[in-house]
Amino acid sequence: MTLEAVDVHVRAGEHPAVRGVSAVFPTGQFTAVIGPNGAGKSTLLRALLGLSPVQAGEIRVGGQPLVTLNRTARARDLAFLAQSEVLPDQTRVRDVVALGRGAGEWRWGLIPTRPWTPEDEAAVTDALTRTDTRQFEHRRVAELSGGERQRVALARALVAGPRFLLLDEPTNHLDLAYALDVIRHLRCEVAGGLGVIAVLHDLNLAARADRVVLLHQGQVLACGTPDTVLTPAHLHAAYGVRIRVLRDADRLLVIPED
Numbered sequence: 001m002t003l004e005a006v007d008v009h010v011r012a013g014e015h016p017a018v019r020g021v022s023a024v025f026p027t028g029q030f031t032a033v034i035g036p037n038g039a040g041k042s043t044l045l046r047a048l049l050g051l052s053p054v055q056a057g058e059i060r061v062g063g064q065p066l067v068t069l070n071r072t073a074r075a076r077d078l079a080f081l082a083q084s085e086v087l088p089d090q091t092r093v094r095d096v097v098a099l100g101r102g103a104g105e106w107r108w109g110l111i112p113t114r115p116w117t118p119e120d121e122a123a124v125t126d127a128l129t130r131t132d133t134r135q136f137e138h139r140r141v142a143e144l145s146g147g148e149r150q151r152v153a154l155a156r157a158l159v160a161g162p163r164f165l166l167l168d169e170p171t172n173h174l175d176l177a178y179a180l181d182v183i184r185h186l187r188c189e190v191a192g193g194l195g196v197i198a199v200l201h202d203l204n205l206a207a208r209a210d211r212v213v214l215l216h217q218g219q220v221l222a223c224g225t226p227d228t229v230l231t232p233a234h235l236h237a238a239y240g241v242r243i244r245v246l247r248d249a250d251r252l253l254v255i256p257e258d
């Protein structure tokens with residue numbers, strides 16, 4: 001299954017932020033979206049989620065135009081994790097993750113769409129286990145570190161079983177160990193079939209993706225495997241700085257020279 005942008009144009013305010021972007025994001029793959037500040041990465045992500053109206057072109061999920069899917073179908077297929085998710089400080093971790101099921105009781109302060117079931121309970125336990133957050137499921141969010149919170153936000157995003165998870169700079173406020181930890185968890189989900197589309201600023205993290213889409217001035221400058229996209233020529237064209245790309249065993253290392 002794929003999430004697809006077909007010749008997509010999106011305005012941010014009056015600004016043509018995305019100009020004719022075509023890209024295919026398959027399930028079971030980790031795609032990094034990179035590019036300098038203002039390249040249109042967040043705008044593209046919002047369009048893929050159906051949060052920003054598309055002026056021309058089309059977003060398709062599994063071949064179907066996104067605009068034809070209702071809210072429930074969109075929520076079933078697509079999940080979003082923002083840079084720093086706002087989680088309710090005084091709520092216990094297990095209940096925060098349960099919120100992502102869209103079911104439950106009035107006690108969570110949201111209007112439930114259906115009653116809570118044993119399947120919901122099992123899905124919450126599974127999401128907690130997969131994100132290594134079960135160990136503190138009874139703690140309140142306020143008692144967690146930034147990295148732990150981000151894993152809880154990840155569990156909440158995954159608990160409904162989306163086909164695609166879109167993330168906007170998920171590692172931005174995290175130290176190196178936590179950033180690698182988030183990438184490791186995402187990779188496990190991708191191995192299980194999830195399609196991950198992550199806006200990343202750290203090119204060395206992007207080098208760990210299966211595919212990279214490099215945006216520049218609202219357009220795709222390069223798209224493909226890290227090997228083919230993360231080249232000195234592409235990176236100079238996009239970022240305007242000289243960058244060395246080295247290979248260490250099976251990994252690319254991206255080093256700015258200026």
Ligand SMILES: Nc1ncnc2c1ncn2[C@@H]1O[C@H](COP(=O)(O)OP(=O)(O)OP(=O)(O)O)[C@@H](O)[C@H]1O
Nearest residue numbers: 012013014015017036037038039040041042043044
């Ligand atoms: N509401 C708005 N009104 C006018 N211009 C906007 C608005 N939102 C974004 N833009 C412009 O659209 C362009 C793309 O913005 P976008 O946030 O998608 O870029 P980005 O690649 O995610 O950047 P960053 O890496 O800095 O987050 C930028 O030039 C930005 O200034």
